[in-house]
Amino acid sequence: MLNYILRRGLMALLVAxxxxxxxxxxxxxxxxxxxxxxxxxxxxxxxxxIREQYGFDRPVSVQYADWLGSALQGDFGQSYFWKQPVVxxxxxxxxxxxxLALAALGxxxxxxxxxxxxxxxxxNSWVDRFALSTAVSAQAIPNFWLGLMLIILFSVTFPIFPxxxxxxxxxxxxxxxxxxxxxxxxxxxxxxxxxLDVLSSDYIRTARAKGFMGYRLILQxxxxxxxxxxxxxxxxxxxxxxxxxxxTESVFSMNGLGRLAVESIFNSDIPTVQSLILxxxxxxxxxTLAADLINAxxxxxxxxx
Amino acid sequence: xxxxxxxxxxxxxxxxxTDSSTLHAVRGISLELNRGETLGIVGESGSGKSMTALALxxxxxxxxRRQASCIDFDGSDLTHATERELASKIRxxxxxxxxxxxxxxxxxxxxxxxxLKETMTLHRKVSDAEAEKRAIYLLEKVGLPDPASRLKQxxxxxxxxxxxxxxxAMALMNxxxxxxxxxxxxxxxxxIQAQILHLLRELQQEFGMxxxxxxxxxxxxxxxxxxxxxMYAGDIVETGKxxxxxxxxxxxxxxxxxxxxxxxxxGSQQRLGAIPGIVPAMTGEISGCAFASxxxxxxxxxxxxxxxxxxxxxxxxxxxxxxxxxxxGRATKQSAxxxxxxxxxxxxxxxxxxxxxxxxxxxxRRGLFGKRKPLQALDDVSLTLKKGEVLALVGESGCGKTTxxxxxxxxxxxxxxxxxxxxxxxxxxxxxxxxxxxxPIFQDPYSxxxxxxxxxxxxAKPLVVHGIGSKHEQHQQVRKMMDLVGLPSRxxxxxxxxxxxxxxxxxxxxxALILNPEVVICDEPTSALDVSVQAQILNLLLDLRDxxxxxxLFVTHNLSVVQHMADRVAVMYLGEIxxxxxxxxxxxxxxxxxxxxxxxSALSIxxxxxxxxxxxxxxxxxxxxxxxxxxFHPRCPLADQQCREQAPAPELIDNxxxxxxxxxxxxxxxxx
Numbered sequence: 001m002l003n004y005i006l007r008r009g010l011m012a013l014l015v016a017x018x019x020x021x022x023x024x025x026x027x028x029x030x031x032x033x034x035x036x037x038x039x040x041x042x043x044x045x046x047x048x049x050i051r052e053q054y055g056f057d058r059p060v061s062v063q064y065a066d067w068l069g070s071a072l073q074g075d076f077g078q079s080y081f082w083k084q085p086v087v088x089x090x091x092x093x094x095x096x097x098x099x100l101a102l103a104a105l106g107x108x109x110x111x112x113x114x115x116x117x118x119x120x121x122x123x124n125s126w127v128d129r130f131a132l133s134t135a136v137s138a139q140a141i142p143n144f145w146l147g148l149m150l151i152i153l154f155s156v157t158f159p160i161f162p163x164x165x166x167x168x169x170x171x172x173x174x175x176x177x178x179x180x181x182x183x184x185x186x187x188x189x190x191x192x193x194x195x196l197d198v199l200s201s202d203y204i205r206t207a208r209a210k211g212f213m214g215y216r217l218i219l220q221x222x223x224x225x226x227x228x229x230x231x232x233x234x235x236x237x238x239x240x241x242x243x244x245x246x247x248t249e250s251v252f253s254m255n256g257l258g259r260l261a262v263e264s265i266f267n268s269d270i271p272t273v274q275s276l277i278l279x280x281x282x283x284x285x286x287x288t289l290a291a292d293l294i295n296a297x298x299x300x301x302x303x304x305x
Numbered sequence: 306x307x308x309x310x311x312x313x314x315x316x317x318x319x320x321x322x323t324d325s326s327t328l329h330a331v332r333g334i335s336l337e338l339n340r341g342e343t344l345g346i347v348g349e350s351g352s353g354k355s356m357t358a359l360a361l362x363x364x365x366x367x368x369x370r371r372q373a374s375c376i377d378f379d380g381s382d383l384t385h386a387t388e389r390e391l392a393s394k395i396r397x398x399x400x401x402x403x404x405x406x407x408x409x410x411x412x413x414x415x416x417x418x419x420x421l422k423e424t425m426t427l428h429r430k431v432s433d434a435e436a437e438k439r440a441i442y443l444l445e446k447v448g449l450p451d452p453a454s455r456l457k458q459x460x461x462x463x464x465x466x467x468x469x470x471x472x473x474a475m476a477l478m479n480x481x482x483x484x485x486x487x488x489x490x491x492x493x494x495x496x497i498q499a500q501i502l503h504l505l506r507e508l509q510q511e512f513g514m515x516x517x518x519x520x521x522x523x524x525x526x527x528x529x530x531x532x533x534x535x536m537y538a539g540d541i542v543e544t545g546k547x548x549x550x551x552x553x554x555x556x557x558x559x560x561x562x563x564x565x566x567x568x569x570x571x572g573s574q575q576r577l578g579a580i581p582g583i584v585p586a587m588t589g590e591i592s593g594c595a596f597a598s599x600x601x602x603x604x605x606x607x608x609x610x611x612x613x614x615x616x617x618x619x620x621x622x623x624x625x626x627x628x629x630x631x632x633x634g635r636a637t638k639q640s641a642x643x644x645x646x647x648x649x650x651x652x653x654x655x656x657x658x659x660x661x662x663x664x665x666x667x668x669x670r671r672g673l674f675g676k677r678k679p680l681q682a683l684d685d686v687s688l689t690l691k692k693g694e695v696l697a698l699v700g701e702s703g704c705g706k707t708t709x710x711x712x713x714x715x716x717x718x719x720x721x722x723x724x725x726x727x728x729x730x731x732x733x734x735x736x737x738x739x740x741x742x743x744x745p746i747f748q749d750p751y752s753x754x755x756x757x758x759x760x761x762x763x764x765a766k767p768l769v770v771h772g773i774g775s776k777h778e779q780h781q782q783v784r785k786m787m788d789l790v791g792l793p794s795r796x797x798x799x800x801x802x803x804x805x806x807x808x809x810x811x812x813x814x815x816x817a818l819i820l821n822p823e824v825v826i827c828d829e830p831t832s833a834l835d836v837s838v839q840a841q842i843l844n845l846l847l848d849l850r851d852x853x854x855x856x857x858l859f860v861t862h863n864l865s866v867v868q869h870m871a872d873r874v875a876v877m878y879l880g881e882i883x884x885x886x887x888x889x890x891x892x893x894x895x896x897x898x899x900x901x902x903x904x905x906s907a908l909s910i911x912x913x914x915x916x917x918x919x920x921x922x923x924x925x926x927x928x929x930x931x932x933x934x935x936x937f938h939p940r941c942p943l944a945d946q947q948c949r950e951q952a953p954a955p956e957l958i959d960n961x962x963x964x965x966x967x968x969x970x971x972x973x974x975x976x977x
Contacts, residue, residue: 123367200366201409202404202406202409202410203409203410203411203412203413205364205404205410206402206404206410206411206412206472206475207412208364208392208396209362209364209396209397209401209402209404210396210397210423210424210427210475211392211393211395211396211397211398211424211427211428212392212427213388213389213392214392216427220423221412224414224415225412225413225414298414299413299414300413300414300416300459300461301413301414301459301461304459304461304462
């Protein structure tokens with residue numbers, strides 16, 4: 001098991017380094033940071049001065065090593081646009097995104113798993129058809145529209161939840177519903193087909209021949225097998241949500257990482273964008289790693305293989 | 306229902322609705338099983354035998370519908386029992402069940418110990434420690450060494466034979482009164498099969514269990530069952546005491562089945578009796594006898610009226626119109642069984658294929674940073690194939706049979722030694738030339754034919770690849786070949802999935818022969834087929850050999866097929882040929898202890914005889930950890946110090962090449 005963790009950890013680290021270097025290099029070649037800082041109409045000497053001052057004239061690899069070195073010590077540089085340390089900026093916005101993403105993940109799990117399981121238990125029944133049509137609708141309805149409808153219904157007509165902002169827990173209810181709903185179709189379908197597969201397997205037949213039935217058959221025999229693909233997909237979905245849910249954050253005017261990323265891009269705030277990319281990549285890599293480890297814990301064949 | 310009977314089934318039917326009609330998988334069968342006895346249900350695929358087994362405890366697939374006027378299990382009515390009643394009172398508790406597929410029938414994510422214990426704790430108020438004690442006791446009983454440490458293992462850490470032992474132990478956890486074993490040994494090697502059947506018999510006697518043994522193998526059932534029920538197309542066509550049914554079969558299907566089994570009658574290399582056609586699908590309304598379309602005795606009445614059940618005496622029934630005088634001639638006289646096919650390989654014929662001291666080593670790495678380890682798949686293998694002969698290559702799974710055939714076909718480079726085909730080194734031959742001279746027929750006719758090509762295209766493919774003949778000539782040649790292998794010309798434009806298993810294998814044979822090769826490698830060509838179809842294919846292969854002057858390397862694990870087909874036999878163990886010689890020498894007077902054990906495990910049809918204990922200790926070893934000295938020594942009953950330390954060299958005894966220190970003395974020792 002330790003061997004497995006080390007191996008996956010090393011792979012994750014390699015992926016993170018490759019992606020972050022790739023984006024760093026792309027930015028370096030695609031834009032001229034010195035020009036951006038100086039402003040569009042700045043004279044050439046001024047741009048050159050800035051280039052030298054900030055060290056943009058050095059080779060990309062050296063700049064990357066330099067930037068990564070500081071990043072590892074918690075120094076992500078200074079935002080050009082907001083004129084404050086990037087670390088502070090991210091800290092301020094991250095809390096909103098993390099709370100929202102986790103709440104949305106909870107919504108997804110609470111809706112998708114029971115729906116998928118009941119659909120699999122009675123394929124082609126009314127439960128199954130209800131679940132499938134829910135999935136299709138959830139897939140088809142755009143996030144922003146669902147968000148607006150929820151606002152109209154639960155904030156305007158029946159003012160239970162606030163319209164926008166991120167001050168109290170009440171602010172998070174509607175956005176979490178919207179963001180969570182977007183992952184329901186994928187997870188629900190996977191639960192359904194995965195569980196159906198497992199239920200038609202030989203070892204479930206064995207379990208039934210042993211006298212298992214009902215919830216024990218599902219929970220004590222089938223679920224652990226069916227969970228493997230679900231865990232992987234949930235990790236990816238959580239990654240998407242943590243990687244900034246721009247639309248949802250915008251509709252509900254929440255100051256999360258997604259909005260920060262969009263604003264930094266519009267304002268060519270390269271240090272912020274770069275840092276956000278590194279964080280998003282790391283989040284994804286760590287989540288995938290976590291999913292692998294959970295699956296290894298669930299399935300001895302992965303653990304020992 | 307007599308007091309001795311434990312199970313009484315009356316009029317059991319299983320229907321499976323399909324899109325267009327209803328499939329009648331089981332059609333109103335009645336069965337009775339006495340306490341402590343074994344009932345063998347025999348039949349080919351599609352006969353409904355597994356459905357019958359699943360129907361007893363209502364474990365059928367969700368779509369299937371079960372009907373019965375009575376399923377009485379020792380006073381409990383299983384017909385009207387609810388799912389809850391079945392689960393809490395019957396399944397796993399009073400009736401245990403073993404399935405065919407040991408590789409997939411255990412839950413992969415839970416330990417063996419948990420799966421064994423839960424069978425008991427689910428039904429009884431026992432402590433974990435008590436359940437564990439019982440689990441260890443049973444694992445010991447079923448012959449798994451070191452049972453206490455096995456409990457922590459997961460299914461994927463065990464071999465197929467070991468998993469099947471665990472399945473058996475699991476079915477016995479609650480001391481069931483009835484054990485249903487659905488093809489319990491079909492997926493296993495012959496030596497393991499004999500071990501498992503032997504074990505089941507012992508356990509049955511010890512615990513006083515009744516048993517239903519479902520199998521397609523008449524050899525197995527002849528030795529393991531007290532009574533037999535022969536199923537065909539969802540109906541029981543004949544039933545009675547095992548010896549009576551097998552020695553005096555009354556139904557034409559039973560007779561036909563027996564005559565299909567190689568070695569049951571007549572000598573080797575003679576035509577087997579074959580049942581023409583395939584099992585019809587039982588859909589929609591059925592009138593008349595289901596076997597009529599394949600029956601050599603069928604008369605008009607058979608096709609229109611349902612056959613009557615005839616009783617010979619209590620417990621001995623068969624279902625047939627008997628259109629002509631009963632027992633007049635064997636059912637398949639028309640196909641002239643017993644006719645010897647042409648010649649056998651003439652001695653002193655030229656060598657077509659020579660395998661000369663071939664070794665093959667793979668280096669296997671476990672994991673990303675694991676160390677590379679050598680895996681010796683072939684170790685100094687030498688063989689010759691004479692023109693026109695059939696050499697059978699026998700051995701258990703993992704012994705290197707496939708690697709050897711791949712090396713011979715030039716698909717796998719050898720690390721040492723050489724393969725010579727018609728005087729030319731195989732690696733020096735251009736691939737096209739090589740392919741023209743040597744062609745394979747594979748085991749699985751379902752995956753070895755491209756599903757998107759028609760049969761005509763598939764058989765013509767080698768001609769197209771080699772650019773032989775014009776389109777028209779190719780067409781003609783394919784037609785001729787289809788005729789030769791017995792494919793009706795109407796399937797020329799059919800796709801593989803429109804053909805039966807036997808027809809597909811005929812197409813595969815046609816494809817292999819269209820280039821007129823010298824040598825054909827038959828890799829288990831009949832092991833995926835039913836016995837009636839196997840007989841057709843074996844007959845075809847022998848006919849073709851005579852007609853086209855072919856030479857076969859016949860890879861198989863089925864010893865009755867070897868007995869029937871082979872001129873000479875080579876026995877492989879862990880990448881070595883341990884014995885090689887004339888068929889009769891090797892099979893009736895084996896010199897190597899391993900050959901001896903193999904031959905002992907072969908179950909010919911002999912009612913009343915028990916399943917022999919092959920006397921091999923342990924399992925087939927992992928090729929990664931080759932034993933030192935003679936590779937067979939850990940399982941050999943004769944092994945001593947010399948065997949453990951030094952590898953024996955091949956020596957010639959009575960014209961048979963044997964690789965064993967004890968070979969000269971072994972014959973007498975093994976017999977005693």
